[in-house]
Amino acid sequence: MRALLRAAALVAATAATVVGATVEPATAAPASLFAKVVVIGVPGLTWDDVKASPELTALVDQAHVGSISVKTAGPHTCPIDGWSTISAGTRAWGNVPDQPCGDLPAVTDGKVAGWQTYVDRQAEHHTGAPIGRLGQTGYPICGFGPGAAIALAKTDGSVANWQPTFDPSRLAKTDCGDAIVDAGALPLREGRPEARQKVADLVAQARAAGGWVLLVGVSQEDVNARKQTLVAMQLPPDNGTRWLTSDSTRRPGLIQLTDLTATILKGRTPATVTPAGSDETAPLDGSAIHFTGKLHTDAATVIEDRLDANQRYEQPRPTLFFVALTIVGAEVLALIWFLASRSPASRHAAIFTLLVQGGFYIAVFLAQAAVWWRWPAPGFSLYAVTIGISVLSAVLAQALLKQYAYFGLAVATYLLLLVDGVLGTPMQLGSMYADGPVIGGRFYGFGNSTFAALGVGALVTAGWAAHRLLDKNKVQAAAAVLVVGGAAIIVDGKPGWGTDFGGILALMPAVLLMAWLTWRGTLSLRALIAVGLASVLAVMAVAYLDYLRPLDQRTHFGTFFARMLEGDVDDVFIRKLQMAVMFFSGPAGWAMLIAVLLCVFATVFPDRVPSQAYRDFYRSSPMVRPTLLALSVCGIVGMLLNDAGVALPAIMGGFAVPILVAHLLASHQPATVSRESHLVQES
Structure with a gap:
């Protein structure tokens, strides 16, 4: 019996020593770049869209790039699921199972309509996702569009510092430390080229505000959409154009949706990240986004690499x-x-x-x-x-x-x-x-x-x-x-x-x-x-x-x-x-x-x-x-x-x-x- 316990102790001690070893992180972006983060979220933005748009293709040679996994807690990642996950910093469940994605809730009298329904849905499906956490931090983040309202709503559903449409002049204001922009879901068929052009224009306007812009797909556009990893680009790049990654994926060229929340909160004090009234016991699922690997300078090669990566994942x-x-x-x-x-x-x-x-x-x-x-x-x-x-x-x-x-x-x-x-x-x-x-x-x-x-x-x-x-x-x-x-x-x-x-x-x-x-x-x-x-x-x-x-x-x-x-x-x-x-x-x-x-x-x-x-x-x-x-x-x-x-x-x-x-x-x-x-x- 004692020999058995000694053997267990030996195995545990060896494992614990190895577990205690640190893991080499990827190269982190300098702290100065976190002075202003402008997240532009586009439900359904794929690398096929980047390939089809000359404007978006041109951005590849000006950005750290990668793919983003938009899996959330539910079986489908509708826009409501994606924005709720950014709000919580952990995978959330937004859409009703076996139903189409539907429109995002409106903001009425300064509150997201039906907010309690989404809170209750987390309890119903035991996600443990504290939606409202990002908005509850008290850090000055401004939002534009219905998806940003969900991401920035407080735990009671109230929304402040938010506008229904994008206003680039607001990005220079002191009450807009960071920003989240909902560019709207890309149409499945008709109108998609025009929507891609709108995305490229939003990026150009946001870049003028300083800091850096993070262009990402935040969800699938529809429950019947072909599931794949979506687009992630950081502009401007630091130290040359490289591959985005995070400690939550440890894969060059791959981040996940919850990394967005961790990136926005990067460098904030613990008091602003977990204030009174928020769920302090729920850890963030993601990690701040980094860049890693060799330089890339050929947009066409990068896009084909991302399309190949989608085949590898699918x-x-x-x-x-x-x-x-x-x-x-x-x-x-x-x-x-x-x-x-x-x-x-x-x-x-x-x-x-x-x-x-x-x-x-x-x-x-x-x-x-x-x-x-x-x-x-x-x-x-x-x-x-x-x-x-x-x-x-x-x-x-x-x-x-x-x-x-x-x-x-x-x-x-x-x-x-x-x-x-x-x-x-x-x-x-x-x-x-x-x-x-x-x-x-x-x-x-x-x-x-x-x-x-x-x-x-x-x-x-x-x-x-x-x-x-x-x-x-x-x-x-x-x-x-x-x-x-x-x-x-x-x-x-x-x-x-x-x-x-x-x-x-x-x-x-x-x-x-x-x-x-x-x-x-x-x-x-x-x-x-x-x-x-x-x-x-x-x-x-x-x-x-x-x-x-x-x-x-x-x-x-x-x-x-x-x-x-x-x-x-x-x-x-x-x-x-x-x-x-x-x-x-x-x-x-x-x-x-x-x-x-x-x-x-x-x-x-x-x-x-x-x-x-x-x-x-x-x-x-x-x-x-x-x-x-x-x-x-x-x-x-x-x-x-x-x-x-x-x-x-x-x-x-x-x-x-x-x-x-x-x-x-x-x-x-x-x-x-x-x-x-x-x-x-x-x-």
Whole structure:
């Protein structure tokens, strides 16, 4: 027991040391540029609009540029959602679900009409978004247009220092420290060129006021609009034209909507940012905008780069369906052939297709190295590259490791993701397993799907390492589990690497459980409680150490710990629970749950599984049971504590089960073959 606690303390201390390391920020804009910020928001402004407008194209060579993710709390980002998010500094929910976007509310008698409706909507959907925060700061910000009224309204909906139309002369007044301008949503069809010209004219007028202008898309123009990352430009640039970024995305050329609020509040005193009456416990989701990278001087090249980037962000999820359909379809056909004929050829085909599915967990990340989004037909290119790498991975694993090909695929995934994490997760952006900018999930680090792949790779690799050492020394074998699993925990959890709080919550108990079973062989209730307690203490120690850092240096580890101390985590838990429960709105979620429970059943009660090959495999090594139990614990804990819900263990099963079945088919010879071999030997 004490050894288990010491092991947990060692893993936690190492992780905490790494978590405490600072992350290099991008180059920040000089503080003098924040003397006046003029945000011009244009719902629906795309890089296709910039390409179609000579005036907007000309601005590219005069600006830091990038794309902006406009995902908010609701399923659609209508103008009301975008402006409400700027008001709150966190993702807000403005539009009524399953309804068109509709007009923005009017300002009547100095108040936004129906303001309380939008306040109540945040509580209804548990967003935790304190709309009215930006207006409540007391800092002199002037607004123009209906969207600016929403962004600058106080917590009671009242609006001051606001005009319905843009007046450039006001920007020079002392009561206009910063400004927000609603340029109006671009029409979907007729009148769009004229609207683009209006935007270019607004930029020219605002630039004359000094400071700098931030031209951004703030939402989609309509619920049926094609979702993509929109335009972001900062004029004039400082130190040459470069790429916009922020610490909330850590990606050159990419910012998010909540960064606008953080940028406006950059350099303001804490008293003006969180005055009495505002929600001081709700942190800003965004970070002040920076610039980074090499100079760019060719507008046409920059625009094409942004259009290519949109392909990179949009294509992966739709393509995932066709990749999965191809691989699963091939597996089903091969297994039907095998069950019908039991021939050697059909067996080899079934084994190979199962290994191809295991290879997919390598291909889904390694495909980014092909830069497929710059190829002709990006969607098909991604499909072809992913299938090709999946097949090649299966061929190499089978050729080099024969019946142990399953282990090669697992360890390759483990090592690939460790390297990716240490390098800052370059293989995640544009991956089919990353919730990219359009979806508004993770901009950096490991998401739930990636963690599922890492969890399987780490635990299988740890089990194999312990298997090789178990006969020599049980302590060394248990230490190998802690080293292999601990490396995955550190890479998965370190800010700037995996940055995955939920992942270490699931992986820590799985690793400690496997280490305990490797060392002692049996599991008592007391030991199980100790594993759970040690895991919680280790994770909380990491979060607490992050909480001790200055506010502007904390990651979501420390932010969550602060909210927990203040009793402000209800909305977080409710939102995550709602997302997890959403999987059960259709038959797919229930099917995944049944499959997960069957896998856990096979792990706990192997003798009841109607497969002699599986029962033989379960008894073939003392490390099989600890490895399978660790996989089950990781999946179940991940399902209960992450917003991915049942999808997380289902993805783990989608990796582990096919390679295990492939191993069983490769290693278990049919009885007829065994009898024939026996007769040959007798003769």
